[in-house]
Amino acid sequence: DIQMTQSPSSLSASVGDRVTITCRASQSISNYLNWYQQKPGKAPKLLIYAASNLQSGVPSSFSAGGSGTDFTLTISSLQPEDFATYYCQQTYSTPHSFGQGTKVEIK
Amino acid sequence: QLQLQESGPGLVKPSETLSLTCTVSGGSISSSLYYWGWIRQPPGKGLEWIGSIYYSGNTYYNPSLKSRVTISVDTSKNQLSLKLTSVTAADTAVYYCARQEGATDYMAVWGKGTTVTVSS
Numbered sequence: 001d002i003q004m005t006q007s008p009s010s011l012s013a014s015v016g017d018r019v020t021i022t023c024r025a026s027q028s029i030s031n032y033l034n035w036y037q038q039k040p041g042k043a044p045k046l047l048i049y050a051a052s053n054l055q056s057g058v059p060s061s062f063s064a065g066g067s068g069t070d071f072t073l074t075i076s077s078l079q080p081e082d083f084a085t086y087y088c089q090q091t092y093s094t095p096h097s098f099g100q101g102t103k104v105e106i107k
Numbered sequence: 108q109l110q111l112q113e114s115g116p117g118l119v120k121p122s123e124t125l126s127l128t129c130t131v132s133g134g135s136i137s138s139s140l141y142y143w144g145w146i147r148q149p150p151g152k153g154l155e156w157i158g159s160i161y162y163s164g165n166t167y168y169n170p171s172l173k174s175r176v177t178i179s180v181d182t183s184k185n186q187l188s189l190k191l192t193s194v195t196a197a198d199t200a201v202y203y204c205a206r207q208e209g210a211t212d213y214m215a216v217w218g219k220g221t222t223v224t225v226s227s
Binding site: 001031032033034036038042043044045046049050051055087089091094095096097098099100101 | 144153154155156158159167168169170171203205207209210211212213214215217218219220
């Protein structure tokens with residue numbers, strides 16, 4: 001199975017800050033990497049697919065990149081609605097494993 | 108607009124079988140474009156992919172659950188189902204269904220989730 005490791009596990013930031021979350025795969029997954037945002041009590045929401053493609057309707061303040069084993073999700077200017085938990089997921093091979101999540105909290 | 112709705116018992120006894128249904132509305136489960144998946148999330152923890160199914164019945168399972176899990180599809184009812192046998196407290200979670208699409212099987216459409224508690 002492919003292991004996905006996110007860092008950091010949590011972070012505190014202020015509105016307007018630039019935030020970057022890292023996701024590392026235990027083996028190369030090409031660009032088979034998706035990012036989700038989850039708020040308490042809600043289903044995850046797709047932000048990014050295929051490593052760098054912004055899902056329709058997602059603000060352009062979100063961007064992502066990477067290939068192979070190392071990936072990043074960046075929020076260029078943190079907004080109040082962005083405080084949530086973020087997950088990466090690899091779909092290169094089954095099981096389609098998720099990272100452990102990164103909780104973005106208000107400083 | 109595609110909608111997914113999970114349903115099933117909210118409480119299951121240990122050693123029994125958990126059975127959930129996901130009803131698809133606003134679209135066909137028989138589309139050749141998609142797989143349909145189940146994902147779960149224990150309280151306060153992260154997401155775990157359980158498995159997925161194609162309308163033809165082709166399935167993929169998480170090896171950690173493979174011996175206990177069965178995912179099936181009923182195209183006449185536009186539903187997919189999840190059965191998990193011999194449950195324990197560790198199977199207590201919110202269970203989601205979602206549509207897998209695109210080259211990277213991303214999940215853009217999710218159900219709201221249903222909470223299942225395993226307890227006597």
